[in-house]
Amino acid sequence: MMNMSNSLVWFRRDLRAFDHAALHQALTSSNRVHCVFVYDSGILDPLPRDDRRVRFIHASIASLDAELRRLGGFLIVRQGRPLEVIPALAAGLGVDAVLVCTDYEPEAVERDAQMARQLAADGRKFVKLKDQVIFEQDEVLTLAKGPFSVFTPYKNAWLKRLAAMPETLASYPVDPFADAFAAPPSTSPALPSLAEIGFEPGEPPLPAGMEGAETLFEAFVAHIADYGRARDFPSEDGTSRLSTHLRFGTTSIRHLVRTARQMIDNGAGGTGASVWLSELIWRDFYSMILARNPHVVSRSFKPAFDALAWDEDEELFAAWCEGRTGYPLVDAAMAQLNQTGFMHNRLRMVTASFLTKDLGVDWRRGERYFALQLNDYELASNNGGWQWAASTGCDAQPWFRIFNPVTQSQRFDAHGDFIREWVPALKLLSAKEIHAPWLMAESVLAEKGVVLGRDYPEPVVEHDAARKRTLERFAVVKKAVG
Numbered sequence: 060m061m062n063m064s065n066s067l068v069w070f071r072r073d074l075r076a077f078d079h080a081a082l083h084q085a086l087t088s089s090n091r092v093h094c095v096f097v098y099d100s101g102i103l104d105p106l107p108r109d110d111r112r113v114r115f116i117h118a119s120i121a122s123l124d125a126e127l128r129r130l131g132g133f134l135i136v137r138q139g140r141p142l143e144v145i146p147a148l149a150a151g152l153g154v155d156a157v158l159v160c161t162d163y164e165p166e167a168v169e170r171d172a173q174m175a176r177q178l179a180a181d182g183r184k185f186v187k188l189k190d191q192v193i194f195e196q197d198e199v200l201t202l203a204k205g206p207f208s209v210f211t212p213y214k215n216a217w218l219k220r221l222a223a224m225p226e227t228l229a230s231y232p233v234d235p236f237a238d239a240f241a242a243p244p245s246t247s248p249a250l251p252s253l254a255e256i257g258f259e260p261g262e263p264p265l266p267a268g269m270e271g272a273e274t275l276f277e278a279f280v281a282h283i284a285d286y287g288r289a290r291d292f293p294s295e296d297g298t299s300r301l302s303t304h305l306r307f308g309t310t311s312i313r314h315l316v317r318t319a320r321q322m323i324d325n326g327a328g329g330t331g332a333s334v335w336l337s338e339l340i341w342r343d344f345y346s347m348i349l350a351r352n353p354h355v356v357s358r359s360f361k362p363a364f365d366a367l368a369w370d371e372d373e374e375l376f377a378a379w380c381e382g383r384t385g386y387p388l389v390d391a392a393m394a395q396l397n398q399t400g401f402m403h404n405r406l407r408m409v410t411a412s413f414l415t416k417d418l419g420v421d422w423r424r425g426e427r428y429f430a431l432q433l434n435d436y437e438l439a440s441n442n443g444g445w446q447w448a449a450s451t452g453c454d455a456q457p458w459f460r461i462f463n464p465v466t467q468s469q470r471f472d473a474h475g476d477f478i479r480e481w482v483p484a485l486k487l488l489s490a491k492e493i494h495a496p497w498l499m500a501e502s503v504l505a506e507k508g509v510v511l512g513r514d515y516p517e518p519v520v521e522h523d524a525a526r527k528r529t530l531e532r533f534a535v536v537k538k539a540v541g
């Protein structure tokens with residue numbers, strides 16, 4: 060164990076004060092622990108002033124500070140470039156070390172390497188601890204000690220390793236060691252408001268902070284047994300909605316996996332708990348893929364797919380972004396995304412497939428659009444999901460499998476409830492009609508208040524023709540990948 064007399068915990072995407080690797084390490088190995096969060100101007104400056112994620116972070120910071128104060132400490136909050144703010148603060152406080160939970164995104168890896176060099180030049184340590192994932196990129200390997208590129212064998216090896224190392228799930232407690240916290244000064248400044256960090260006031264898009272995460276998790280656990288079935292239907296409340304909390308670390312991945320495993324072991328979670336655990340393993344899988352293959356940020360996981368020539372149709376791309384493609388399920392999904400910052404997983408697959416395989420638009424453009432809109436945006440999972448849908452990724456949808464947006468709609472929104480909620484223009488259409496309004500007689504449509512092209516768009520492409528074009532487009536990779 061390290062011995063440090065004075066340390067600084069820098070919170071980034073780990074906004075909680077329980078089961079926290081860096082905070083636990085600092086509290087157990089130093090006499091005095093300071094805590095800081097930096098609103099990173101490099102990340103925040105380009106964002107729209109009403110960004111939903113910033114509201115979520117802002118509310119979560121208040122919750123983190125309140126919890127640290129309950130424990131005897133407090134959160135220093137700064138704004139600026141971390142590479143300037145952190146070394147200066149570390150020097151001002153006279154700490155021996157700065158501790159963080161490891162971030163695996165390529166830009167963060169680069170920034171942290173630079174941070175370590177800068178701190179070392181001042182004689183301070185920079186300590187990174189695993190916290191965000193259960194297993195890092197080099198912890199689950201094939202028999203030949205190489206990385207996996209297919210999910211199911213990865214998952215089996217992941218489960219095997221966890222069974223062999225149950226201590227991986229042990230909690231990093233904070234409370235018993237709270238005496239080490241640096242107490243708040245008698246006149247500690249109030250936390251900055253949203254306006255003070257340059258954003259418009261507003262509510263977070265979902266209950267934020269540790270309490271928000273726990274409330275969602277408790278509600279989900281009550282129906283986790285049904286997850287295997289319910290998770291595919293966007294009109295049902297079948298999934299946990301914890302992705303934003305996992306993104307910002309207001310919950311602990313170990314806590315979630317521990318609970319799921321206990322439910323599996325004692326039979327309380329039905330088959331749902333195992334299916335849900337698999338989804339959490341997908342998160343580790345994509346984190347591993349990104350960490351080991353940083354080229355996926357801008358290129359295909361499989362290089363052969365870089366030869367694909369995508370269409371540059373601005374009008375079609377805008378129709379997709381704005382939810383006016385004329386395909387009701389796609390438009391409903393984009394409306395949900397644009398209005399709330401969330402999109403159901405089934406619909407992420409459908410809309411990503413539609414953009415790349417029906418509209419022929421480069422997956423990178425869709426990926427960037429999701430990155431701007433999603434509350435839970437995370438580079439690894441978003442990139443993995445897009446490359447899966449576009450067939451350019453590891454263990455992706457085969458390139459010749461092309462979702463039919465109408466049959467997806469009939470299958471996963473059979474009664475049309477989700478479409479009616481998000482595309483009110485179609486609210487009078489029956490369960491049979493709503494998936495493909497262009498097939499209805501004009502007079503019947505008009506009776507239900509819809510004139511195509513006026514109240515709701517005509518389809519921007521014809522699916523069968525688009526499908527043929529896509530098969531031709533992918534012919535260039537056929538030789539390389541079969």
Ligand SMILES: Cc1cc2nc3c(=O)[nH]c(=O)nc-3n(C[C@H](O)[C@H](O)[C@H](O)COP(=O)(O)OP(=O)(O)OC[C@H]3O[C@@H](n4cnc5c(N)ncnc54)[C@H](O)[C@@H]3O)c2cc1C
Nearest residue numbers: 298299300301302338342404407435436437440441444445
């Ligand atoms: C095109 C596309 C883009 C995506 N972009 C993101 C993204 O930016 N951020 C993100 O967190 N997820 C992303 N996903 C994965 C998935 O859609 C979301 O994690 C999920 O919809 C979040 O809802 P939930 O929390 O209710 O999930 P649940 O069904 O309750 O799943 C629990 C958790 O498991 C993880 N998870 C679930 N599915 C996946 C998956 N396919 N890949 C990786 N992790 C998964 C998430 O952390 C999620 O919160 C994307 C999927 C696709 C197809």
